Amino acid sequence: MTLRTVFKGWIDHYFSDEEAVILLVLLVLGFAAVIFLGRMLAPFLTALVIAFLLQGAVSWLQRRHVPHLLAVALVFLGFIGLLLALAFILMPLIWNQLVGLVQETPRMFASGQQLLDDLQERYPQLITPDQIQNWVAVAGREMTQFGQRALTLSLASLGNVLALIIYLVLVPILVFFLLKDRDSLVGFTLSLLPQKRALMTRIWQEMDVQIANYVRGKFIEIIIVGTVSFLTFAYFGLPYSALLAVLVGFSVLVPYIGAAVATLPVAAVAGFHFGMTSEFAYVVIAYGIIQALDGNVLVPILFSEAVNLHPVSIIVAVLFFGGIWGFWGIFFAIPLATLLKALVYAWPRGIQRHKREEAAEVMAQE
Numbered sequence: 001m002t003l004r005t006v007f008k009g010w011i012d013h014y015f016s017d018e019e020a021v022i023l024l025v026l027l028v029l030g031f032a033a034v035i036f037l038g039r040m041l042a043p044f045l046t047a048l049v050i051a052f053l054l055q056g057a058v059s060w061l062q063r064r065h066v067p068h069l070l071a072v073a074l075v076f077l078g079f080i081g082l083l084l085a086l087a088f089i090l091m092p093l094i095w096n097q098l099v100g101l102v103q104e105t106p107r108m109f110a111s112g113q114q115l116l117d118d119l120q121e122r123y124p125q126l127i128t129p130d131q132i133q134n135w136v137a138v139a140g141r142e143m144t145q146f147g148q149r150a151l152t153l154s155l156a157s158l159g160n161v162l163a164l165i166i167y168l169v170l171v172p173i174l175v176f177f178l179l180k181d182r183d184s185l186v187g188f189t190l191s192l193l194p195q196k197r198a199l200m201t202r203i204w205q206e207m208d209v210q211i212a213n214y215v216r217g218k219f220i221e222i223i224i225v226g227t228v229s230f231l232t233f234a235y236f237g238l239p240y241s242a243l244l245a246v247l248v249g250f251s252v253l254v255p256y257i258g259a260a261v262a263t264l265p266v267a268a269v270a271g272f273h274f275g276m277t278s279e280f281a282y283v284v285i286a287y288g289i290i291q292a293l294d295g296n297v298l299v300p301i302l303f304s305e306a307v308n309l310h311p312v313s314i315i316v317a318v319l320f321f322g323g324i325w326g327f328w329g330i331f332f333a334i335p336l337a338t339l340l341k342a343l344v345y346a347w348p349r350g351i352q353r354h355k356r357e358e359a360a361e362v363m364a365q366e
Helices: 003-015 018-037 042-063 068-122 129-158 161-180 182-192 198-235 241-251 257-274 278-302 311-331 333-365
Strands: none
Touching: 018 198, 018 311, 042 068, 042 161, 042 198, 068 161, 068 241, 068 257, 161 182, 198 241, 198 278, 198 333, 241 257, 257 278, 311 333
C-alpha cells in the first residue's frame, strides 16, 4: 500500500462529502478570526459567552410561561445587579487586601529569611549559608521583577481607563440584545450557511449539551468553591481571605494544576500568620477537605459524563489554548478539546450515515 493510496483513503473517509469540506472551511475561518481578531472582538466574544450562560435562565423562565421579553428583562437585571455587586463590593475588598499583601511582603520576606537561618542552625549539614544566600538572592530578584511588572501594569492601566469604561458599558448592551434578539440572530446566522447541513446540525447537537453543561457548571463551581473558601478562611481568621478565596475559586479552571498552584499561597499566608501551630494545620486540613469535596462531590454533580477526557488531553488542551487566548483559552480548553473529540468521532460517522440516507432515498424513489 503506497502513501498515495493511504492519503486518498483518508481524504475519501473524511472529505468525500461536500458538507464536510464546508464545515472544515468554516472551522478554519472561525479559529483564524478569533486568533487574529480576538483582541478587537473581545467585547463581543465576552458578551456572547455571558449571553450563552444567561440563556439557560431565560429558557427556564419561559418554560414557566413567563413572556420572552419579561424573562430577558428579569435575567438581565439580575446580571446587572451581580455586576454592580462585584464592582462596588468585591473588587474594592480584593484590591485593599492586595495592597495590604504587597505592603506586608517585606515583613514576610524577613520572616522567611529568619526561618531559613533557624533551619540552618538546626541542620547545618543539610543547609549551608551559601544555599541560604542563593535562595534569598533569587527571592529578592523575583520580588523586584514582580514589583516592576505591577508598576508597569498600573501605569499602563492608567491610559486604558476610558477603554475599560467603554468595555463595561458595551458588554452589557451586547448581552441584552443577544438575549432579546436571539431567535432572529440565530436565524440570520443559519441563513448564511448552506441549506444542506445535516452533518453540522448533528455535530452541534452533540456538542450543545456538553458545552452548556461545562460552561455553566464551571461558573457555578467557581462561585461555590470561592464562597466556601472565603467563609472557611474568615472563620479561622486568615488574613487576605477574599483575595485567597478568589484565587482558589479561579484555580478550578485548570484541573489538577490549579489546585496545586493555589495551595502554595494559602499555605504561605497561613504559615507566616500562624506559624507552625495547630491553627496552621487546621487551615491546611480545611483547604484539603475543600479540594477533596470539589473533586469528588461537586464536580460529579455539576458535570455530566459527556465531558469525558483523559487527563493528558486536558493538560495539553489547557497549555495549547491558554497559550493562544490566555484566560478565555484556559476557561474553554476543555469544551474546545471536547469539540475536537466530537468532530473526530462524529465526522466519519456522519458522512457514512449521510451516504446511507442518500442511498436509501434513491432506492425509495426507484
